[in-house]
Amino acid sequence: MTLLPIEMTIVNMEKSKLVLICRLIAENGQSVAARLAEKSGISRQAASAWLSRLKKDGIISSVGVGRGTLYFILDTVRKNASYPIRGLSEDNVWRELCAPVVQDLPKNVSGIWHHGITEMVNNAIDHSGSDVVEVSIKRNAIYTECTVSDMGEGIFLKIQRAMNLYDTREAILELAKGKFTTDPANHSGEGIFFSSKMFDNFIIRSDALSFIHLGNDHPDVLLTREAAAKGTQVTMRLDNDSSRTSKEVFDKFALPEEFSFAKTIVPVRLAQHEGETLVSRSQAKRLTRRFERFQTVIVDFTSVGEIGQAFADEVFRVFANAHPTIKMVPIKMTPSVKAMIRRVQHPT
Ligand SMILES: Nc1ncnc2c1ncn2[C@@H]1O[C@H](COP(=O)(O)OP(=O)(O)O)[C@@H](O)[C@H]1O
Ligand SMILES: [Mg+2]
Known part of the structure; x- marks a missing residue:
C-alpha cells in the first residue's frame, strides 16, 4: 500500500509543531492533550484542536475517549x-x-x-x-x-x-x-x-x-x-x-590525514556473555582477535563493572607488548577497571 507522503497531506501546520506532537506521542500515547498543552503553553482545548487536525490529516490516530484516549502515529x-x-x-x-x-x-x-x-x-x-x-x-x-x-x-x-x-x-x-x-x-x-x-x-x-x-x-x-x-x-x-x-561516520573511524578504515571502537561488553565476569586469558584473546587489522583500537568498557587480573594482563601487557604498533585506548572505565589496567601496565 502506498499512501501520500506527509508533506503533501499537511496543509496548515508548521513542521516544528507537528514534530513536537508526534514526539510526545512516540514517548507515550497517553495524556497527550494535557502534555501538549503544558509543553506549548496553550489551553487543553487548543491542544485537542491540534490533535483533531492531525487525525483528520491522517498523521495520527487514537482509540478510546476522554482522559483514556490513546494516541499513535500513523505510517504515511x-x-x-x-x-x-x-x-x-x-x-x-x-x-x-x-x-x-x-x-x-x-x-x-x-x-x-x-x-x-x-x-x-x-x-x-x-x-x-x-x-x-x-x-x-x-x-x-x-x-x-x-x-x-x-x-x-x-x-x-x-x-x-x-x-x-x-x-x-x-x-x-x-x-x-x-x-x-x-x-x-x-x-x-x-x-x-x-x-x-x-x-x-x-x-x-x-x-x-x-x-x-x-x-x-x-x-x-x-x-x-x-x-x-x-x-x-x-x-x-x-x-x-x-x-x-x-561522511562523518566514515571520518570517525579514519585516522587524521588518512581515508582508510584504520580505527575501531570495540564494546568490551560484547565479549562478556550473560552471567560471566571477564577474568580469563581466553576471554582476553577473544577480545583482541583481529585487533592487528587496525592501527588504533578504542576499547570501550561501557557496562563492564570489573575485570580480572589475568584478563587485563593478557590484553594490556601481553598483547600490547606483542603488538607495539597498535595503539589501544581504554575508555569509559569504572575506577576498578582503571586500577586493574594500571596495575598490569605498571607492576610494582
Ligand atoms: N544476510 C546475511 N546472511 C548470512 N551472512 C551474512 C549476511 N549478511 C552479512 N553476512 C555475514 O557477515 C559478514 C559481514 O558483512 P558486511 O559487514 O556487510 O561485510 P562484507 O559484505 O564486506 O563481507 C559477511 O562477510 C557475511 O559472512
Ligand atoms: Mg556487505
Whole structure:
C-alpha cells in the first residue's frame, strides 16, 4: 500500500509543531492533550484542536475517549516487496522500492538510506544463500524504518561456521569490531560496521540472537530469544530530520590525514556473555582477535563493572607488548577497571 507522503497531506501546520506532537506521542500515547498543552503553553482545548487536525490529516490516530484516549502515529507510507535473488541487483531494489519513499528528505538522510539499504540487500544477495529477499519500508512524521529479510543460513551461524567459533555470540563481537568478512576476495567487511553507526536504530535478528544498536550514545546490546528464526532480518530506523551524515561516520573511524578504515571502537561488553565476569586469558584473546587489522583500537568498557587480573594482563601487557604498533585506548572505565589496567601496565 502506498499512501501520500506527509508533506503533501499537511496543509496548515508548521513542521516544528507537528514534530513536537508526534514526539510526545512516540514517548507515550497517553495524556497527550494535557502534555501538549503544558509543553506549548496553550489551553487543553487548543491542544485537542491540534490533535483533531492531525487525525483528520491522517498523521495520527487514537482509540478510546476522554482522559483514556490513546494516541499513535500513523505510517504515511508503507511499501514492501519480495525479490528472487537470482540476477537481482541491490541498486534496482533501491531505485524501485526505497528511493521514492525518502527522496524528498534532506540529502544527508536519503544518502544514509541509500548506503544502508544497498549494503544490506547486497549482503542478502552475496552471503545469505537464500532464494529470496524481502524488503519493507515505512515512514511516519518522525522517522523512516526499513527491514531487509532473507531465508538463508543466518548471519551469526554463517560467521560461527566460517571462524569455527565456540559460541554464536562471538559472531556479534567480530561484526562489532569491523573489517570482518567471510569472503575477503570480493568484500572488505565494512558494510555492517558503518551502516550500524549511521542509523538511530540498527537491529540484526538471526537464529536465537538479536544484536541491537540504539544510537551511538547507548551501549550495544545482545539479546537471546527463546525461538530460533531462520535467515537474517536487519531493521534500520532513522529520524527524517537527522543531522548525521555518512561522511562523518566514515571520518570517525579514519585516522587524521588518512581515508582508510584504520580505527575501531570495540564494546568490551560484547565479549562478556550473560552471567560471566571477564577474568580469563581466553576471554582476553577473544577480545583482541583481529585487533592487528587496525592501527588504533578504542576499547570501550561501557557496562563492564570489573575485570580480572589475568584478563587485563593478557590484553594490556601481553598483547600490547606483542603488538607495539597498535595503539589501544581504554575508555569509559569504572575506577576498578582503571586500577586493574594500571596495575598490569605498571607492576610494582
Ligand atoms: N544476510 C546475511 N546472511 C548470512 N551472512 C551474512 C549476511 N549478511 C552479512 N553476512 C555475514 O557477515 C559478514 C559481514 O558483512 P558486511 O559487514 O556487510 O561485510 P562484507 O559484505 O564486506 O563481507 C559477511 O562477510 C557475511 O559472512
Ligand atoms: Mg556487505
